[in-house]
Amino acid sequence: MTTPLVKGWCPGALRPMPSGDGLLVRVRPSIGRLTQAQAAGIARLAEQYGNGQIDLSARANIQIRGVTDPTYAQLVMGLATLGLIDATPEAEARRNIVVTPFWQSDDGTTKLTERLGSALRDDRTLALPGKFGFAVDTGATPVLRDVSADIRIERDATGNLLCRANGAASGARVTSDTAVDTALSLARWFISSGGRKRMAVHLADGATLPSAFTAVKAAPMTHMSLPMPGQSASGFMIGLAFGQMQARTLSALADIAPLRVTPWRMLLLEGLISAPNLAGVITRADDPLLRVIACPGLPGCTQALQPTRPLARVLAPYAPVGRMLHVSGCAKGCAHPGPTPLTLVAQAHDFGLVRDGNATSTPQHPPLTVEQLLANPGTLMENPNALPV
Ligand code: SF4
Known part of the structure; x- marks a missing residue:
């Protein structure tokens, strides 16, 4: 099996990542929210300077695809006009925050996230690893427990605020006034205690947290089901197949309401109380496209060994x-x-089949060609052991 290259950093708007279809430019909206003008502006820029395709990332960011070297500078200028550019690539990388999209205007989440964002932007001494991130999960119900983050600000079982290292069952009691400083002190401890990549790995390797961060028990880690398209107190959630849309779809969504970007490849239309009537968006929780996951595959990713999304569709x-079925390009x-x-899992000429594992697991079935998979789709999903060898 070909070993994929691990880059160890996330793209940004100021540090785009080369991909199979051009530069990938990732925009990190402040508090995970786009005003209608910002969303319409991103759609316009993606048409003008990219290939018109827009992704939602698993960290609730917006990605503009297919940008070329000659158009990149104009794209960044356009994003700056929309208020979506940080001062430096380092400030942008530090401001790696995912926030619950279900915040209410009176629950303190937006102020807390804004303060954390500006503290991370301004603290040039904080040399965190490329993928190190923060989660602000302070809505009425926790929803980000399964979303990647290293430092979490959340509520305990009594509803009070807690700052917790990911991987620890307890955290430090904080208030809305102390949460940001406490989160930053935990980030500094991670660095000074020899943390290299991710917090949970550091703790699993034996690092001992300062006592303040083991003082208060976190709310029980119950299994969380993925949020689905539909109505919530904050607005109407829509899904996007594979988290991807055309610029014209974003433009049409921008005409309806401000958008909250989620880490589940869905968008929440703020304040909307019924499903939008719009082509290219998923409004029903039982849509089969929500049961398949697929990365860009070929030709969108330089590491991909096969196309993925046409097969998943x-x-x-x-x-x-x-x-769930996951089709991975490598x-x-x-x-x-x-x-x-x-x-x-795509291989050079076929796909490996893994049951109850992930793309890194060893396949339990001899490789299957696309033709074999398409000839037996029902057997694949219901009884993969019966597939032809
Ligand atoms: S092919 Fe898919 S899984 Fe592999 S590196 Fe590209 S996006 Fe990631």
């Missing part, structure tokens, strides 16, 4: 309710690091 109607598994009941 054809297999989607055969995925039973509650059974063994890196970017689109979904966690396990799924079925994962198809």
Whole structure:
């Protein structure tokens, strides 16, 4: 199996990542929210300077695809006009925050996130690893427990604020006034205690947290089901197949309401009380396309060994309710690091089949060609052991 290259850093707007279809430019909206003018502006810029395709990332960011070297500078100028550019690439990288999209205007989440964002932007001494990130999960119910983060500001079982190192079962009691300083002191401890990449790995390797960060028990880690398209107190959530849309879809969404970007490849239309009537968006929780996950694959990713999304789209109607299928363009598994009941991992000429594992797991079935998969989609989803060898 070909070993994928691990880059160890996330793209930004000021540090784009080369990809199979050009530069990938990732925009980190402040508090995970785009005003209608910002969303319309991103759609316009993606048409003008990219290939018109826009992704939602697993960290609730917006990605403009297919940008070329000659158009990149104009794109950044356009994003700066929309208020979506940080002062430096380092400030942008530090401001790696995912925030609950279900915040209410009176729950303190937006102020807390804004203060954390500006503290991270301004603290040039904080040399955090490329993927180190923060989660602000301070809505009425925690929703980010399964979303990647290293330092979490959340509520305990009594509803009070807690700052917790990811991987620890307890955290430090904080208030809205002390949460940001406490989170930054935990980040500094990570660096000074020899943390290299991620907090949970550092703790698993034996690092001992300062006592303040073990004082208060976190709320129980119950299994969380993924939020689905539909109505919530904050607005209407829509899904996007594979988290991707055309610029014209974003433009049409921008006409309806401000948008909150989520880490689940969905957008929340703020304040909207019914499903929008719009082509290219998923408004029903039972849509089969929500049961398949696929990274860009070929030709969008330089590391991909096969196209992924056309195959996932054809297999989607055969995925039973509650059974996810992940089609990965290589063994890196970017689109979904966690396990799924079925994962198809692209190899040079076929796909490996993994059951109850992820893209890095060893396939349990001899490789299957696209033709074999398409000839037996029902068997693949219901009884993969019966597939032809
Ligand atoms: S998993 Fe997909 S997106 Fe990630 S490196 Fe492999 S082919 Fe590219």
